[in-house]
Amino acid sequence: MDLSSVKLYIENLRKDLNRHNYNYYVLNSPQISDIEFDKLMKELESLEQEFPEFVDPLSPTQRVGSDLTKGFEHVVHVRPMMSLSNSYSIEEVDDWFNRVKKSLAKEQFNIVGELKFDGTSISITYKSGRMIRAVTRGDGTQGDDVTANVKTIKSIPLELQPGDWPEEFEIRGEILMPWDIFEKLNAEREYNEEPLFANPRNAASGTLKMQDPKEVAKRHLDARFYYLLSDNLPYDSHYKNMEAARSWGFKVSSCMKKLNSLDGVNEYIKYWDIHRKELPVATDGLVFKIDSINQQLNLGFTAKSPRWAIAYKFNPENACTPLKYVSFETGRMGIVTPVANLEPVLLSGTIVKRASLHNDDIIQELDIYEGDWLYVEKGGEIIPKITGVDKERRLPNAKKIQFVDKCPVCGTPLIKIYGEAAWCCPNHYGCRPQLTGKIEHFCARRMMNIDGIGEETTELLFDCGLVKNIADLYDLKYDNLLGLDKIGEKTANRIIDGIEASKSVPFERVIYALSIPNVGETTAKRIAKAVKSIDNMQMMSEEELTAIPDVGQIIAKSIYDFLRDPINIDIIARLKQAGIQMELSQEKLSSLGDALVGKIIVISGTFLHHSRDEYKEIIEREGAKNSSSISKKTSFVLAGDNMGPSKKEKCEKLGIPLISEEEFLEMIGGK
Ligand SMILES: NC(=O)c1ccc[n+]([C@@H]2O[C@H](COP(=O)([O-])OP(=O)(O)OC[C@H]3O[C@@H](n4cnc5c(N)ncnc54)[C@H](O)[C@@H]3O)[C@@H](O)[C@H]2O)c1
Numbered sequence: 001m002d003l004s005s006v007k008l009y010i011e012n013l014r015k016d017l018n019r020h021n022y023n024y025y026v027l028n029s030p031q032i033s034d035i036e037f038d039k040l041m042k043e044l045e046s047l048e049q050e051f052p053e054f055v056d057p058l059s060p061t062q063r064v065g066s067d068l069t070k071g072f073e074h075v076v077h078v079r080p081m082m083s084l085s086n087s088y089s090i091e092e093v094d095d096w097f098n099r100v101k102k103s104l105a106k107e108q109f110n111i112v113g114e115l116k117f118d119g120t121s122i123s124i125t126y127k128s129g130r131m132i133r134a135v136t137r138g139d140g141t142q143g144d145d146v147t148a149n150v151k152t153i154k155s156i157p158l159e160l161q162p163g164d165w166p167e168e169f170e171i172r173g174e175i176l177m178p179w180d181i182f183e184k185l186n187a188e189r190e191y192n193e194e195p196l197f198a199n200p201r202n203a204a205s206g207t208l209k210m211q212d213p214k215e216v217a218k219r220h221l222d223a224r225f226y227y228l229l230s231d232n233l234p235y236d237s238h239y240k241n242m243e244a245a246r247s248w249g250f251k252v253s254s255c256m257k258k259l260n261s262l263d264g265v266n267e268y269i270k271y272w273d274i275h276r277k278e279l280p281v282a283t284d285g286l287v288f289k290i291d292s293i294n295q296q297l298n299l300g301f302t303a304k305s306p307r308w309a310i311a312y313k314f315n316p317e318n319a320c321t322p323l324k325y326v327s328f329e330t331g332r333m334g335i336v337t338p339v340a341n342l343e344p345v346l347l348s349g350t351i352v353k354r355a356s357l358h359n360d361d362i363i364q365e366l367d368i369y370e371g372d373w374l375y376v377e378k379g380g381e382i383i384p385k386i387t388g389v390d391k392e393r394r395l396p397n398a399k400k401i402q403f404v405d406k407c408p409v410c411g412t413p414l415i416k417i418y419g420e421a422a423w424c425c426p427n428h429y430g431c432r433p434q435l436t437g438k439i440e441h442f443c444a445r446r447m448m449n450i451d452g453i454g455e456e457t458t459e460l461l462f463d464c465g466l467v468k469n470i471a472d473l474y475d476l477k478y479d480n481l482l483g484l485d486k487i488g489e490k491t492a493n494r495i496i497d498g499i500e501a502s503k504s505v506p507f508e509r510v511i512y513a514l515s516i517p518n519v520g521e522t523t524a525k526r527i528a529k530a531v532k533s534i535d536n537m538q539m540m541s542e543e544e545l546t547a548i549p550d551v552g553q554i555i556a557k558s559i560y561d562f563l564r565d566p567i568n569i570d571i572i573a574r575l576k577q578a579g580i581q582m583e584l585s586q587e588k589l590s591s592l593g594d595a596l597v598g599k600i601i602v603i604s605g606t607f608l609h610h611s612r613d614e615y616k617e618i619i620e621r622e623g624a625k626n627s628s629s630i631s632k633k634t635s636f637v638l639a640g641d642n643m644g645p646s647k648k649e650k651c652e653k654l655g656i657p658l659i660s661e662e663e664f665l666e667m668i669g670g671k
Pocket residue numbers: 020021023024025030031032033034035037038064065082083084086114115116117118119120121122137173174226287311
């Protein structure tokens with residue numbers, strides 16, 4: 001390679017790495033595995049070493065990947081938050097040990113072995129024993145202030161136990177989503193046909209960046225702490241500091257161990273390579289640290305990571321197995337998902353037979369042919385993922401896998417969903433899995449909670465012609481049910497009682513239960529509060545619908561079209577007649593209140609959830625007035641990002657309150 005091609009190659013590598021960093025840290029949706037990412041990074045590092053003329057302080061080798069997100073206040077770290085240098089082999093850990101030994105000359109040193117928790121890092125400051133602020137790593141220099149969200153995590157103390165804690169200190173740790181919570185969350189998302197989180201790490205960091213602390217609280221995050229920083233640390237030993245932190249109420253892992261030789265380090269690696277699978281939370285490796293804080297200071301840092309620590313990363317478990325066939329499966333909303341059916345293979349202790357291929361783009365990207373040997377990975381991830389194809393083992397004359405062009409169940413030609421990689425069966429009212437899926441969804445616990453009607457009973461009622469759609473449920477009689485396969489008196493009674501009880505399920509859950517495309521649980525709640533009744537909702541135009549918090553153009557169109565379909569009009573009328581709640585209860589209505597009536601409001605800055613015009617409409621709709629200039633008459637300013645300093649000053653002078661976008665949505669019951 002000549003120099004100019006080397007330069008170009010390096011630039012392209014940097015671009016790729018920056019893009020992967022963005023996908024990983026900001027979108028929480030990595031497109032390549034960690035090991036692939038780390039290989040690219042190592043390649044760039046060695047090229048930069050070989051060609052120092054191309055070194056650039058902005059290169060991803062010199063900086064930590066940034067998770068800074070719009071919508072959060074940025075806070076500068078008192079002490080920068082760095083990454084860890086990492087290795088995938090014991091030899092590299094041995095090299096590190098020997099480097100440290102040399103640097104510390106003849107000094108004795110101890111090492112602490114710890115689990116490397118796979119979540120998202122957090123720095124929390126405590127003053128006088130109370131939590132002051134929680135900030136993400138961000139770009140290492142400054143991070144996002146996520147205090148309100150962190151305060152919802154029950155295992156993180158807001159106030160410390162009595163102890164010898166310094167008056168002010170920072171503690172660093174990892175925010176995690178335990179495996180069981182992660183599995184439940186993904187099962188729910190799969191059910192709602194929402195994109196799944198690739199692993200608990202992405203789920204944890206996605207959750208931590210949610211705008212609404214109440215939603216964060218529902219996700220049951222957890223944490224582990226692994227480093228203490230202060231001008232007045234209790235001990236010179238990292239290990240002892242962590243033990244102290246544990247006694248103040250922090251969750252510090254009991255798997256932390258003092259090691260005093262290279263043999264100890266190697267044993268620790270061998271032990272955890274096996275036993276990590278028994279842990280309730282995800283780990284992606286181990287971390288070795290020099291115990292003495294003084295020695296840590298002497299060893300210092302590189303541009304990106306401390307020299308006194310190293311991460312040993314576990315190799316993800318993977319296997320290669322032949323593809324039997326690709327099946328195409330139609331879901332409740334008509335989305336067709338390709339699934340790779342594999343020759344069964346043992347991976348991370350479970351047998352893997354199937355792996356979702358998600359959509360056509362992924363099939364194209366992987367370039368899969370019939371009978372191909374596929375690499376399956378489960379690197380701590382519960383959901384097996386196809387990561388590649390062994391092209392050398394491809395059979396001669398094998399045909400490329402083609403996405404079906406007709407619905408595998410009803411044969412209707414598929415249509416591409418605008419702006420997405422998904423294909424959809426448009427036969428929403430004649431395609432079996434869509435019909436039974438909607439009935440099942442309607443009856444499920446979080447919707448109408450009709451006890452006794454699960455997947456099996458739905459299929460049964462559908463097949464014998466008793467329930468073809470959700471309105472038919474309310475025509476069911478005890479006598480119809482009795483005598484059906486596996487339905488005795490007890491079950492029949494349970495079903496009838498469940499149907500009766502569903503008549504008092506509140507309106508917001510009814511909206512979710514209707515299976516309106518693109519309307520998930522949270523959106524359904526917002527819609528219910530805004531429209532107040534199904535009659536109002538049926539009369540609203542697409543523009544009026546977009547004024548509802550969380551409802552963009554795509555959702556508005558889905559709702560509008562759904563409510564104008566004659567089949568749905570009929571179903572809704574029958575549900576209404578059956579006595580289903582089709583409006584907000586009096587109680588909810590009165591609690592909504594008239595927060596904005598008569599107010600004069602000035603909008604300033606840029607917003608996350610709606611455009612300024614949409615907010616203007618909301619303000620009018622809620623009985624308030626828009627005004628363009630701040631005066632004594634102004635009730636408050638709806639203040640977005642980047643509000644001009646002169647406006648801020650004027651508000652301060654006149655004592656006009658600034659209301660944030662979140663507070664405003666809260667006021668109008670949008671959250
Ligand atoms: N797949 C992708 O597209 C992609 C993109 C970017 C980064 N990544 C992955 O992320 C890595 C880089 O991320 P990083 O800079 O956060 O490094 P890292 O995750 O490898 O290591 C540093 C982090 O480890 C965490 N940690 C967990 N337990 C710890 C303990 N006991 N002590 C100290 N720290 C502990 C801390 O949060 C710290 O910030 C890459 O090596 C790669 O594997 C992947």
